[in-house]
Amino acid sequence: MPRLLWSLLRAMPGTLLSAILFSVLAAVPLAVMPLAIGRAIDAAVGGPGGSGPGATSGPGLWTWIGVILALGAVQASGVGLSEFYSSRAWLLAATRTQRAVLAHAARVGAALPGKIRTGEVVAVGSSDIYQIGNLFEIIGRATGSLVAFGVIAVALLNSSPLLGVVVLVGVPLATAGVAPLLGPLRRRTEAHREQVSAATSMAADIVSGLRVLRGIGGERRFADRFAETSQRVRRAGVAAGRIDSWLSGIEVLLPGLVTVGVTWLGARLALAGDISVGQLVAYYGVSAYLVIPVSIATEAAHKVSEGAVAGQRVLGILRLRPVLTSPADPVALPPGALGLTDPGNGLDCRPGVLTVVVPAGPADQLADRLGRYVDSPVRAGWGTHTVPLADADLAEVRRRILLAHNQDVLFSGALADEVSQGETAHGGTGHGGSLGLDTVLWAADATDVVDGLPAGAREQLTEQGRRLSGGQRQRLMLARALAADPDVLVLEEPTSAVDAHTEARIAQRVARLRRGRTTVVISHSPLWAAVADRKENL
Secondary structure, eight states: OHHHHHHHHHHHHHHHHHHHHHHHHHHHHHHHHHHHHHHHHHHHHSSSSOTTTTSSSOOOOOHHHHHHHHHHHHHHHHHHHHHHHHHHHHHHHHHHHHHHHHHHHHHGGGGHHHSSHHHHHHHHIIHHHHHHHHHHHHHHHHHHHHHHHHHHHHHHHHHHHHHHHHHHHHHHHHHHHHHHHHHHHHHHHHHHHHHHHHHHHHHHHHHHTTTHHHHTTHHHHHHHHHHHHHHHHHHHHHHHHHHHHHHHHHHHHHHHHHHHHHHHHHHHHHHSSSSSSHHHHHHHHHHHHHHHHHHHHHHHHHHHHHHHHHHHHHHHHHHHOOOOOOOOSOOOOEEEEEEEEEEETTTOTTTTTTEEOOOSHHHHHHHHTTTTSSOOOOOOETTEEEEEGSSSSSHHHHHHHEEEEEHHHHHHHHHHHHHHTTTHHOTTHHHHHHHHHHHHHHHHHHHHHTTTTGGGGGOEEEEEEEETTTHHHHHHHHHHHHHHHSSEEEESTTTTSHHHHHHHHHHHHHHHHHHTTEEEEEEHHHHHHOOSEEEEEE
16 A cells, blocks of 8 residues: 555655645635734734734734735635645546556456456446545645644744643544544445445446346346345445544534633633733634644545555555566567467468368367467467567567457447557557458448448447447457457457358458468358368367
8 A cells, every 4th residue: 555655646746745835825824814813803902912092012903904814815825726736636646546457457458357356446446546536635635734733833832821732732632532433434434345346246247248137037136136235335335424424523523622612711811811802812713713624634534544445455456467477588579470380289370371270179268379368388480480479578479469259349439449449459560550440341241230320430339339239249349350450360250140141251351351461260160261271170
């Protein structure tokens, strides 16, 4: 947790310093305003620095009015700028945490679902980043309140040591009064966060299998399960909220008692003639103001507690390590066309040709070997100039060898953007992803899919393309893989969800489009074997 906080602090020092500076300018004038008002009253009715009967020398009424107006102007400016920079700190902390989590999740890659629940990642983006942002947002206001409290304490000690001591002792005690509730609050917040994660995971599973659930009539049963889970989330939230309500009450009660004590003591001193009427008003105003720093201190303690829970969840994701990493001293893959050979099973996919592989076992396992998603002895190159994929930089392998799994998914967004996004992610070294949208849609026989949508290529796809049929999704995913135009394209059962006529057209068009480039199709279909340059049986 400290390392995460330190990395975020280093990323925005200017914003945090500005938030602290302007929070001080907002808090200090408001804190000393009662003292200036008290002096103005004394200047009006007589007393130390007053202009009435028995008044002593000092600034006059109009001088103190000017001071009050100046304090108000500074305080108003400070509030506006403090809100701006505190909100900016919140936004930067939240977005940078989110980006760090997403970037690391992408680095962990396909191993992520086996290491953590889907709901954990979703809950970080939908809840935890806001708690971390709140932690940074409160820094400026808490610092400003602390400085203002110090200024008030010094002023009261100089004016009335007794009242100064009461404030110096009473306010810290009032603030410390919330400490016993922080432990239970954190535990209940953690329990609530765990229930939220479980509910999010269940919701993701239900949505992804909604079509199947409808087909077997299971919607009602899963709706009941989700309702039960939602009630557990509600009960955990109520339990945390109950402690939170106690905190809210105590943050008003304890400083209120300090205010009552200061007011009572100040009234006794005023009756005894030890302080003036203006000083009595000032001390009451100051003691009433002390509700604000105590409230902010309580809020800060609450946000620190929630931020600590959220930070631990974020660190849980950031501690995950990918199954595969690049070697310390990677070897560059040979330039130009690449072939793939697998000494483990004798597979030989030559560069620049379309090879159809009929696997003896599961197709996805062979595809993972060729794309280096598992450790294997697969080599890239040709002839005597080959390099083990395990010795190459993983980023270069991903850039030059694209594996299109049959289990891949479509993301939400415009169809044209979804299909062409692979161009920038996996552009090959020799061709640079130069294939246009119309070309890849034609090759994947997906032009009719686009033509049948109301907005055509600008149609907004839902997550995983759920409004499309299985065959339509598969053709669009094939078009996305073709648009990347990599040096080596590995396709795993790319036409398993389409009819034979469509599959024949796709096989012929892909063979034509990829002529001269290395293409490996793992399939049992004789239609792919009919257009292949080479066929391998394992």
